[in-house]
Amino acid sequence: MQRQSSMDGNICTIHVDGIPQDTLTKVESYLKPFVLSLDVLQQVSTRLERELKRGLGKHSHHRAAVQMLPTFVTATPDGTEKGDFLALDLGGTNFRVLHVRVLEEEQKVVKMDGEICAIPQEMMLGPGDKLFDHIAACLGDFLKSQNLQGKILPLGFTFSFPCHQKEIDKSILIRWTKGFQCSGVEGQDVVKLLREAIHRRGDYDVGSIAMVNDTVGTMMSCGYKDQSCEIGMIIGTGTNACYMEEMKNVKRVESNLGRMCINTEWGGFGDSGSLADIQTEFDVLVDKTSINPGVHTFEKMISGMYMGEIVRFLLVKMTKDGLLFKGQTSEVLLSPGGFETKYISEIEDFSAELQATVRRLAPECDVTYLLSEDGSGKGAAMVTAVAQRLARQSRLLEDSSGEDSDDQD
Incomplete structure (x- = not known):
């Protein structure tokens, strides 16, 4: 049996020898909401930028889903530290x-x-x-x-x-x-x-x-290895990012001089409903069954703590629909945490996809990556x-x- 797949925009096509086409069509219908076109990703990028600016505002940050917290770190390493x-x-x-x-x-x-x-x-x-x-x-x-x-x-x-x-x-x-x-x-x-x-x-x-x-x-x-590093990003158990911002743009701090590192707390992106149109039914289910429903929407859609659960809920529904395991669920499959996120990492190469997508979304930027030690x-x-x-x-x-x-x- 051979498996081939292709993705074009938000269409996912699967070809597997020996499996009826109507079954494959049903599988595709489950996977389609997870494949976002470049146009949709650009829309999400625009929404995130809007939330970032709201979080920096003097009067708007109180109601911002992305908190944009000042860290009072005003410089990166210059290599002379000892x-x-x-x-x-x-x-x-x-x-x-x-x-x-x-x-x-x-x-x-x-x-x-x-x-x-x-x-x-x-x-x-x-x-x-x-x-x-x-x-x-x-x-x-x-x-x-x-x-x-x-x-x-x-x-x-x-x-x-x-x-x-x-x-x-x-x-x-x-x-x-x-x-x-x-x-x-x-x-x-x-x-x-x-x-x-x-x-x-x-x-x-x-x-x-x-x-x-x-x-x-x-x-x-x-930043101690490469003084041009001005963004920090974590995509692990949770997700977050920080970056160096011009103080003139940080309206919530009374200073216009220099720069400051901003802790975005972008895991809360979408808490205002701005990601509702791309949340799948499985994203919604993970949120509802979490200890903090309605909070950290973006984090629950992409981070390690939750991604395995998204896949598990998907597998459960596909099994009950007779598309997997001959329709027979198991105790492990029905148990929260039964499908670990590390399995997804073993199936997909998450860094190559990330870097390729960033190049498509920001072709004018020369972005390089360093692994933080x-x-x-x-x-x-x-x-x-x-x-x-x-x-x-x-x-x-x-x-x-x-x-x-x-x-x-």
Whole structure:
């Protein structure tokens, strides 16, 4: 038996030897809604651009589906960063502590040593101060194991929960996700809570703390290799993107100078209904059966957490219609999560399709791709390194300005 398929616009044609044409026609009818023409993709691109601009607006961002959050990261690496940094990556039932050494003189080598610490289930649901005490204790143990107790190193803090960032070292937790429900943390500055926990110990301290979104870390880790990298994108369990934006376009921040990295939070694209016309019945079903119906529409259509479920629902319906497995379902097929997204990755080559489609949608742009190596670890350290560099440059300018004033006197 041989299988051939061709896609032209939004038409998917399948030819398989030995299978009746009426059966193939029915299969095609199921697959057709998943194949988007270039024209439809361009329409989606236009809608996304409209949402991005709404999220940047001073008065419109409150009702924007794509939140466009300022990160207060105002520059990418320029290759001169160097030094020792700590990175703390908290986003699930485990968290990591890293020591990152950036060695400019060794051709931009970044060396890392790290340790993974578990968070007990009861701590995920208990008082917030206990959680941060645990984090501080693990950080202290790591510093001791690395013989770093006497050093006060800057820290990049990747905190992968929805936050409203006020400054690079001030971030307010909006809500817990991923099974966490620690009391006394929502609505609070997580940097302050971490510092307070470290001070309660009293046996070590850290320097400046930079809050880092994992998407920003992705961009920054690649930016140290290639200074032209100004977009970070994650398509994994979830999806998100960030990019460097001109401050004059960021109306929600009172500044017109320079640039800032914007965390788009584009997983919410479509929450306003702007993708309703391309959602399949299976997309709708995945949304309805999720823990947060009506939220993160775009993420549920393309990311790893949900794509397997979309295919599973499709397979279930095709089986019940007698097109697969002789009409006989199985316990695995009927179980949520029974068809894993990794199976799709093994069937399709998701990066070649992505790059080819981007070339078609933006033929005037020369887009290249870099694979991020540990954006939430190395990238967090790079954000901190860039912040340190900018602070040094600012101090030098102030000193130079002061000397000029003295000369004039």
